[in-house]
Amino acid sequence: xxxxxxxxxxxxxxxxxxxxxxxxxxxxxxxxxxxxxxxxxxxxxxxxxxxxxxxxxxxxxxxxxxxxxxxxxxxxxxxxxxxxxxxxxxxxxxxxxxxxxxxxxxxxxxxxxx
Amino acid sequence: xxxxxxxxxxxxxxxxxxxxxxxxxxxxxxxxxxxxxxxxxxxxxxxxxxxxxxxxxxxxxxxxxxxxxxxxxxxxxxxxxxxxxxxxxxxxxxxxxxxxxxxxxxxxxxxxxxxxxx
Numbered sequence: 001x002x003x004x005x006x007x008x009x010x011x012x013x014x015x016x017x018x019x020x021x022x023x024x025x026x027x028x029x030x031x032x033x034x035x036x037x038x039x040x041x042x043x044x045x046x047x048x049x050x051x052x053x054x055x056x057x058x059x060x061x062x063x064x065x066x067x068x069x070x071x072x073x074x075x076x077x078x079x080x081x082x083x084x085x086x087x088x089x090x091x092x093x094x095x096x097x098x099x100x101x102x103x104x105x106x107x108x109x110x111x112x113x114x
Numbered sequence: 115x116x117x118x119x120x121x122x123x124x125x126x127x128x129x130x131x132x133x134x135x136x137x138x139x140x141x142x143x144x145x146x147x148x149x150x151x152x153x154x155x156x157x158x159x160x161x162x163x164x165x166x167x168x169x170x171x172x173x174x175x176x177x178x179x180x181x182x183x184x185x186x187x188x189x190x191x192x193x194x195x196x197x198x199x200x201x202x203x204x205x206x207x208x209x210x211x212x213x214x215x216x217x218x219x220x221x222x223x224x225x226x227x228x229x230x231x232x
Binding site: 045049098 | 118172222
């Protein structure tokens with residue numbers, strides 16, 4: 001079964017600093033990978049997804065992620081953090097043929113200080 | 115109005131009571147899902163449905179049941195609630211392509227239903 005591991009339940013950065021949220025996957029087949037964001041008191045929304053077209057994927061709000069097969073990783077980055085980026089971020093992998101369902105990681109809460 | 119609407123948004127109940135959480139959508143998606151979120155555990159899949167006649171168990175379906183009353187409605191029931199079912203529950207929908215055979219992986223979530231079982 002596919003799974004993802006998010007390293008660090010909390011990450012703290014200063015406004016303007018680089019954001020790096022880590023995700024490693026375990027999959028017996030080429031994976032399809034996703035990052036979702038959850039703002040306070042809201043449901044999750046899609047940030048970006050990797051479906052094998054390009055290893056560097058750009059998403060909304062200046063986020064991007066790079067698929068590295070050799071490292072089984074799909075880390076999320078943003079060059080300069082903004083206060084509005086404070087949220088919980090979830091990595092997910094598709095399981096089953098035809099994107100039947102997503103398996104989520106345990107989440108990383110991003111804290112941004114002024 | 116939200117595209118994916120969950121009711122109730124908050125519910126406090128007692129052990130042994132039957133609870134139904136309802137989800138309705140206006141996005142026209144065939145696929146619908148129920149997840150529960152617990153601190154430190156992320157989201158775990160309870161049930162999912164690809165159409166009215168297609169219901170599938172997720173990784174934590176014990177103690178739960180679902181009903182897909184229509185394409186737009188998908189309800190989650192707890193027949194006899196217990197305290198470890200206290201959690202935030204999310205309904206989500208997902209579009210398909212190629213005549214409905216293939217998903218896209220993009221989930222559209224409701225705002226959640228917070229359930230507390232005393």
